[in-house]
Amino acid sequence: MKVRRDRFPTPGTAALSMLLACAGALCGCRSIGGLSGAAAGVASGSAIGPAAGVAIGIAVESGVDASVKAVRRRWSAEDQTRMAMMVGDMAIGESRPWQTRHFMTLGDEQGHVTLVRVFESSLAPCREAIFSVADPKATQAGTPEQHFVTTMCKSADGWRWAAAEPAVGRWGALQ
Amino acid sequence: MTRWLGGCLLMACGLTLGGCSSLISETASATAGIASGSLAGAVTNNAGVAAGIGIGVQAGIRSGVQFAQRKIHGEAQQQIADVAGPLEVGQVKNWNTVLSVPLEYSEAGKVTASRVISTGELDCKEIVVSVERRGGETLPVSEFYVASVCRSGSQWAWASAEPATPRWGAMQ
Numbered sequence: 063m064k065v066r067r068d069r070f071p072t073p074g075t076a077a078l079s080m081l082l083a084c085a086g087a088l089c090g091c092r093s094i095g096g097l098s099g100a101a102a103g104v105a106s107g108s109a110i111g112p113a114a115g116v117a118i119g120i121a122v123e124s125g126v127d128a129s130v131k132a133v134r135r136r137w138s139a140e141d142q143t144r145m146a147m148m149v150g151d152m153a154i155g156e157s158r159p160w161q162t163r164h165f166m167t168l169g170d171e172q173g174h175v176t177l178v179r180v181f182e183s184s185l186a187p188c189r190e191a192i193f194s195v196a197d198p199k200a201t202q203a204g205t206p207e208q209h210f211v212t213t214m215c216k217s218a219d220g221w222r223w224a225a226a227e228p229a230v231g232r233w234g235a236l237q
Numbered sequence: 238m239t240r241w242l243g244g245c246l247l248m249a250c251g252l253t254l255g256g257c258s259s260l261i262s263e264t265a266s267a268t269a270g271i272a273s274g275s276l277a278g279a280v281t282n283n284a285g286v287a288a289g290i291g292i293g294v295q296a297g298i299r300s301g302v303q304f305a306q307r308k309i310h311g312e313a314q315q316q317i318a319d320v321a322g323p324l325e326v327g328q329v330k331n332w333n334t335v336l337s338v339p340l341e342y343s344e345a346g347k348v349t350a351s352r353v354i355s356t357g358e359l360d361c362k363e364i365v366v367s368v369e370r371r372g373g374e375t376l377p378v379s380e381f382y383v384a385s386v387c388r389s390g391s392q393w394a395w396a397s398a399e400p401a402t403p404r405w406g407a408m409q
Contacts, residue, residue: 103288107284111278112278112284112287112288113274113275113277113278113279113287114275114278115284115288116270116271116274116275116277116278116284116287116288116291116292117270117271117274117275117291119288120267120270120271120274120291120292120295121267121271123267124263124264124266124267125263125267127263128260128263128264131407132260134406134407135407137407138406138407169406181351181352183327183349183351183365184327184328184329184349184351184365185329185347185348185349185365185366185367185381186365186367186381188351188365188381188383195403208401208403210400210401210404213383215365215381215382215383216381217378217379217380217381218378218379219378222380222381224365224381224382224383225382225383225397225400226366226382226383226384226397227310227384227397228397228398228399228400229314229394229395229396229397229398230307230310230311230314230395231311232397232398232399233307233399234399235409236399236405236408236409237303237306237307237409
């Protein structure tokens with residue numbers, strides 16, 4: 063990724079770490095918190111001593127990790143709501159293309175979503191949909207698309223993604 | 238540097254309104270890591286040792302917090318499953334969570350069974366859960382979630398499986 067240095071006329075080490083963090087967040091690289099923490103730790107450690115370096119490194123790592131997660135979560139929430147609203151408009155058996163578009167095409171996805179079941183619970187109307195995710199590489203290789211099942215329910219705000227979290231015993235590596 | 242760090246944490250706080258569990262775990266582990274790193278820095282001049290202690294403590298605290306979060310959330314799921322399990326399709330009951338450690342907000346709402354998935358040996362139901370109150374405050378708009386519960390022996394338990402790994406995205 064090209065970095066436009068002219069926007070940062072005096073890039074100190076901190077700014078550089080931040081740049082690294084942003085670049086990593088964009089690529090969806092999970093180790094970016096650790097990398098930027100390490101960069102900040104090395105930079106400040108050599109300037110103001112090892113203990114401060116460790117402290118700053120750890121703080122930067124945690125801050126970047128939490129921020130990257132938060133951004134990705136917000137993106138997912140928007141994507142989920144967009145698909146839920148689309149499914150809310152559909153008739154059973156109907157299939158429509160879906161796609162997600164993010165800043166700098168990061169984590170963009172597309173496929174088709176089909177409404178397979180409509181059910182009225184005593185609390186809210188809900189729907190079950192099957193969506194496919196088309197991976198350009200897989201399509202080229204002739205691999206069939208993967209399909210996933212999910213549920214949506216209608217709240218006062220409109221249709222929303224309603225798949226609940228897995229049972230704690232199934233969290234495993236998710237946490 | 239300090240100002241930048243503050244900004245970084247602020248950014249994290251601002252963005253994490255929707256899901257603060259990772260922030261709790263990050264903040265707790267980072268604080269412990271920093272504290273022990275500084276402490277180690279005071280007793281040893283060896284930067285490697287100080288860093289090792291700081292990072293080790295950070296990792297330990299993080300997994301401790303995650304363990305506690307699993308325990309607390311498991312309690313919450315169990316309390317909903319206890320109410321939801323015996324329901325007939327269409328029947329509605331109130332639920333509320335009472336947590337032994339306030340690591341997440343206590344919640345309350347209604348639950349109904351929307352479908353019997355299977356009976357007999359494999360006794361499972363699909364449930365629709367509404368969340369109407371969180372942390373003692375009524376939500377402006379109720380949230381709805383669909384989950385499954387299965388009976389093991391005499392007790393009902395949350396049975397929704399984890400998402401397929403390609404759908405983990407921001408969760409991990």
